[in-house]
Amino acid sequence: MATPLVLAQQVFSALTNNLATNSTSEAAQATPVPFPTDLSSLVTFLCSLSALRDWLKLLVFGFVLESLRRLAFHFYYKLYDSLFITATFEEEDASYDWVMVWLSKQPSWSQTRNVQISTRNFNLQSNAILIEGEDEDPMAAVVKNDRKLTYLPSVSSTFSMWYKRRWVRVTRNIRDGYYGRREESLELCIMSWGNNILNQLLLEAKKEYLAAQEHTISIYVSDSSNNWRHIASRPKRPLKSIVLDPGVKDLLIDDARDFLESKSWYSARGIPFRRGYLLYGAPGSGKTSIIHSLAGELGLDVYVISLSRSGLDDTALSELISELPEKCIALMEDIDAAFSQTMNRDAQEDIGQDKADQPPRPKQTTSKISLSGLLNALDGVGAQEGRILFATTNKYDSLDSALCRPGRMDIHIEFKLASKYQAEELYRCFYLPDLESEVNGKVAEDDSGYSTADNDEKITTPHVTEIFEAETLPLVDEETRIIGTSHRARVPKLSSSQVSKLAARFAEAIPEREFSMASLQGYLMAYKIRPYEAVSEAPAWVEKERAEIAMKKAQPAKDSAKGATKDT
Structure with a gap:
């Protein structure tokens, strides 16, 4: 009995022999067709092939179909x-x-x-x-x-x-x-x-x-891709809240307004329509504050140019300034610090220490911007016109004369330490009575100046007449006193005449050109709801600040003495 494997081998052998016999007979009967040698014969030969004719039909049909599809989409998009x-x-x-x-x-x-x-x-x-x-609760x-x-x-x-x-x-x-x-x-x-x-x-x-x-101004900064980016909107600051020496605010606002209204005048005379202001002087004297206030007064946005930004070089700076809008304020703060780390704000220089007394420090470059690149960006061929440039610095003498010349920095204004006039005006600004109360005459001349949110709370404060009639302002008895600030427990109520008298006494206690406006503001913030204590305790604060300044001045000498002792 044959196995299945043997039967399969026999069937496969028979089929192979049959196929070989058929192939031999067909080859013997077929007549060889010669390959065409000329072009016309080649075309005739190709057309005689039925498979090729079918492919040509499909190709033509596909071409027509794709053309109709593209035409339909073209009309669709046109209609859309x-x-x-x-x-x-x-x-x-x-x-x-x-x-x-x-x-x-x-x-x-x-x-x-x-x-x-x-x-x-x-x-x-x-x-x-x-x-x-x-919920729209105002106390939320x-x-x-x-x-x-x-x-x-x-x-x-x-x-x-x-x-x-x-x-x-x-x-x-x-x-x-x-x-x-x-x-x-x-x-x-x-x-x-x-x-x-x-x-x-x-x-x-x-x-x-x-x-x-x-009621706000927009603040823009440059991002890592060198585009201007809107980061914040800040409330406009009224000019009356900025206390400067007489004439400074008027000079800035009048000159800036005249510039913005003089585009045709500049164009007729071929003068580049740009304006630059250099504000220099002591730290905390109000340079940035006046720029903020001017932006709100003129209705201009502020574009902050940080010369120490990572990746900013001469080319990027020129592109950045050329992208400024026509009417805006471009702000470069601490422009002196763009080229060296030695141009920083240390406490010794803030209190007026001479440069000769300072230990030498190595200079380190902190920016890829060169001075020539900065100058070209400010007034080069590609510099934007119509913008107002404000630059601030605490070290006017360290700036290159080419940077300060007219055309780049047209107006230079020095901001000094606070004068008695500024101290008096700052006090008025802090404790000026509400306009509505002043008009209605609700504040009596003999009012104590305080009201309380809690009727059960007892307040002991010197009467206004005692302050006015005293020959000298009382000093604080306590050697150490921690003063806090309450924002809503008590609200001062003073008339204009009371504020004027207290402001004059406060100015008498503040020495001329010795403290910055920021220091005075910080002091008054601790007494924002206690106007009388702000006046009476001002002399003690002055003595305390003087002692701290003297200690800071003496510290380098002590350090040098300790170092010399160790060496010996």
Whole structure:
């Protein structure tokens, strides 16, 4: 009995013999076809092949089909472009914040099913439309977090809304940018024949954003990719809150306003439309504060140029300054410290120690910016026009004369230590009565000057007449006294005449040009609700500050003596 393996071998052998016999017979009967030698014969030969004809038909059909598809899409996009307007807003641009704030105020957001809940205020002091029912208690900021919740478009999702009977599609995207940074973009697709509806939307968004910024100034800084970035909005500071020597504020504000209104005058005479101010002097004398106040008074944004920023070189600085808007304030703080670490603020120099008494220190370069690169950026061919440049320094003598010349720094103003006039005006600013109370005459001349939030709390304070009639102001008896500040327990109520008399006494206790305005402000902050103690304890504070300054001056000599003793 044959096994299955033997049977399979026999069947395979029979099939092989049959195929070989058929191939031999067909080869014997076939007549050889000669290969064409000329072009016409080659074409005829190829056309005679049925498989090639089928492939040619498929190729022509595919070509026609693809052409029709492309033509259909072309007409589709043409129709889409004629019916829809697409606008893209990048996060780095100011218009992104305009549109995001505008979107957050649209009532339709409360009806959508896919939103992002956010506490972002887009650098504004006032939030957008709030979630219905959120607590608006004015004391909420004291007892809890006062950040309001708002609706924003979700990332990578599309939302549809109506604006002035136009259909609008909103898409918000986030992508990975350079240096691992996330970059946001916003896309608006509006169904409209013309651009008028887009223009209306943009103007409305800009108007609402600027209205929310009416009482603030915008602060911009440069990021690692050398782009200007909006980081914050700060409340405008009134000029009357800045106490300087007489005439300084008027000089700055009048000159800056005249410059902003003189563009045609500069252009007619071929003078570059730029203005530079160099503010120098003692630390804490109000240089940065007056710039903040001027920005609010002139309605200009502040662009902070940090010359010590990592990666900033001459080329990057020129590009950065050329990207400044036409009307703005460019601020370079501590411009002397851009080229050497020796230009720092140590306590010895703040109190007036001579440079000869200071131990020598090695210079170290902290910036890739050269002096020539800075000069070219300020007034070179590519320098931006229309901007106002403010530079501050504590060491005027260390600046190169080329940097200080007119055309780069047109006006130089020295800020000195506080005078008696400034001390008196600062006191007035601290304790000036409310305008409403002054007009209504609610503050009596014999008022003690205090009111209490708690009726049960007893307050013992010297009567105003005792202060005014005293020949000398009493000193503090305690050698060590810790003074705290209460912001709401008691509120001073003084008339203008009372404040004037107290301010004059306070100025008498403050020596001329010995302390900075920042020091005086820090002292008065500890007595913000105690105007009488601020006057009576001022002499003791002066003596204490003088003792600390003398100790700081003597410290280097002590260190040198200790070092000499160790060497011997």
